[in-house]
Amino acid sequence: MIGRADQLALIQRALTADAEGHLPIAVLSGPGGYGKTTLATEAAHRMRADYPDGQLYAHLSGSQLPPASAGDVLARFLTFIGISEMPATVDAKAEVFRAAVAGKRLLIVLDDAATTAQVVPLLPGEPGCAVIVTSRNPMPGLGGGHIMLGPLDQDEAGELIRNRVGVDRNGTPGVLKRLIKLCGGMPLALDLACARLATHRHWDLPYLVGRLADIDQRLSVLSVDGRDVRTCFELGYQLLSPGGRALMRAIGNLGVGETSAWTAAALADSTVGEVTPLLDELAAAHLLTVTGT
Incomplete structure (x- = not known):
């Protein structure tokens, strides 16, 4: 895995720290396309020796509507560990699951969770x-x-590019820096940009950067074999409230890199007090980044 060494260490520390008898949990959050699933599975792979009774994985479809139900996930877990008689309710399934894993050392990966309420029965x-x-x-x-x-830093992003395409391709340090900036340090975007280079041998780095610099082409370039950056933003947008969507569109149409609460209030024809919860919603969805108060 490229980069994220500090985060891997934090996961290991969270799962091995003395929690006075409490269940060790590591929560990885961040925007779509930033490698949460990759990091979680890499951490699980590295720690498998610490959990000799095995690992359980469930995709909770939190970025889709509707997300997976806790009852369905518990049914899969119970089937996997050999429980044939399936309880009817979520609470009953959770009780049987907890009894079945008592005394065991299991590592459970719950990927793409929607809410805390969805996760709690699965613990x-x-x-x-x-x-x-x-x-x-x-x-x-x-x-x-x-x-x-967050985004990959310059060194991590450069390592990813070198790993994927070996670099050169007429790429000066300045061109590489520009490529990383245009991709926002987003691992998925960088990976897709490298995939474009790998499958378009007639492209070089300056040409790729030129295509990415065109705002009307950028998302189309960052789309390869069904994987694209656009979907990450669409999924996040779909989960917003109607007010959050309207504010996101208004800020996007403004075409600026930063906005203030006062500006957002004017765009929404509202007050700062009324628009602040919407800004918090956009920040929680990682569609905005708070840069100051």
């Missing part, structure tokens, strides 16, 4: 187990270690 009661949760939402209701993923 074992055994402190010898551990859980990694990934979500676009911060999940403040869950205990444990909280790790928010």
Whole structure:
């Protein structure tokens, strides 16, 4: 895995720290396309020796509507660990699951969670187990270690590009820096840009950067074999409230890199007090980044 060494260490620390008998949990949050799933599975792979009774994985479809139900996920877990008689209710399934894993050392990865309420029934009661949760939402209701993923830094992004395409291709340090900036340090965007180079041998880095610099082409360039950056933003946008969507459109149409609460209030024909919860909603969805107060 390229980069994220500090975050891997934080996950390991969260899952191995003495929590006085409490279940160790690591929560990875951040925007779509920033490598939460990759990081969680890499951490689980590296720590598998610490959990000899195995690992359980569930995709909770939190960035889709509707997300997976806790009852369905518990049914899959129970089937996997050999429970044939399936209880009817979510609470009953959770009780059977916790009883079945008592005394075991399992690592459970709950990927793309929607809410804390969706996650809680899936948690074992055994402190010898551990859980990694990934979500676009911060999940403040869950205990444990909280790790928010941001963009790759310059060195990490450069390493990713070198790993994918070997570089050169007439790429000066300035061109590489421009490529990383145009991709926002987003791992998915950088990976797709490199895929374009790998499959378009007649392209060089300056040409790719030129295509990305055109705002009307950027999202089309960052789309390869069904993987694209546009989907990450669409999924986040669809989960917003109607007011959040309207404010996001207004800020986007303004065409500026930064905005203030006062400006957002004017765009929404509202007051700062009324627009602040919407700004908080956009920040929680990682469609805005708070740069100051």
